[in-house]
Amino acid sequence: MKPEICIVESPQALARAAAHEFANRAATAVQQKGVFSVALAGGHTPKALYSLLADDAELQQKIPWRDSHFFWGDERSVPPDHPDSNFCMAQTALLSRVPVPAANLHRIKGELAPQQAATAYEQNLAEFFHLQPDALPRFDLVLLGLGADGHTASLFPGTRALHEQKRMAVANWVDKLGTGRITLTAPVFNNAVCVIFLVSGSDKARARKAVLEGRYDPERLPAQLIRPRAGELKWILDAAAAR
Numbered sequence: 469m470k471p472e473i474c475i476v477e478s479p480q481a482l483a484r485a486a487a488h489e490f491a492n493r494a495a496t497a498v499q500q501k502g503v504f505s506v507a508l509a510g511g512h513t514p515k516a517l518y519s520l521l522a523d524d525a526e527l528q529q530k531i532p533w534r535d536s537h538f539f540w541g542d543e544r545s546v547p548p549d550h551p552d553s554n555f556c557m558a559q560t561a562l563l564s565r566v567p568v569p570a571a572n573l574h575r576i577k578g579e580l581a582p583q584q585a586a587t588a589y590e591q592n593l594a595e596f597f598h599l600q601p602d603a604l605p606r607f608d609l610v611l612l613g614l615g616a617d618g619h620t621a622s623l624f625p626g627t628r629a630l631h632e633q634k635r636m637a638v639a640n641w642v643d644k645l646g647t648g649r650i651t652l653t654a655p656v657f658n659n660a661v662c663v664i665f666l667v668s669g670s671d672k673a674r675a676r677k678a679v680l681e682g683r684y685d686p687e688r689l690p691a692q693l694i695r696p697r698a699g700e701l702k703w704i705l706d707a708a709a710a711r
């Protein structure tokens with residue numbers, strides 16, 4: 469299935485478009501089944517979205533915070549109060565500013581050894597989603613970013629995690645960063661109800677074009693692995709990333 473591409477003028481408009489998607493999907497999921505589960509992206513791009521969800525009174529009111537559960541697509545090997553932590557970014561911009569219960573925050577424990585953190589995260593997923601062995605979680609919404617090198621979450625070019633078919637979360641050594649990361653795997657992302665890529669800035673234009681319009685080569689462009697089996701795929705781009 470072809471992705472839906474939405475191009476907006478500016479990074480601010482990107483944040484607003486994504487915020488409306490987020491609020492509508494959260495409200496609908498809770499109306500339909502009493503709970504909303506989202507896997508958040510890290511990095512710089514989603515920060516404006518997270519701040520907007522906390523700042524905009526109308527959006528904030530629309531989101532059923534008590535029934536919304538927050539997970540992360542990936543995490544760096546750092547403690548939760550570290551400036552590089554994906555949890556810390558979302559917590560500062562959004563989660564500490566809205567009435568979401570602490571028990572609804574399912575962070576990846578970046579302070580543990582990456583393999584231990586991945587296993588603990590898998591246990592958390594299995595419990596929350598009441599999974600049978602070998603089953604996969606089905607997130608209502610997954611937010612993803614795109615690196616200029618074609619990575620998404622912590623699925624980096626040429627790394628082992630790209631080939632993972634069974635595990636839900638793995639430790640992934642990233643040679644070019646000289647560090648391990650923890651990431652959800654492509655089968656988990658591809659089992660979601662909806663995946664939305666948020667891509668902003670001219671430094672992402674080349675990777676964006678290669679991922680969406682180039683030859684299928686996920687070893688080089690891991691974001692190409694993301695193709696939900698029975699869900700929607702959307703890309704929200706600002707004008708600079710779409711160019």
Ligand SMILES: O=C1O[C@H](COP(=O)(O)O)[C@@H](O)[C@H](O)[C@H]1O
Nearest residue numbers: 509510511512513613614615621
């Ligand atoms: O390292 C990461 O990078 C991607 C893209 O981040 P951005 O700063 O270029 O927006 C992000 O999606 C991922 O969660 C993060 O760990």
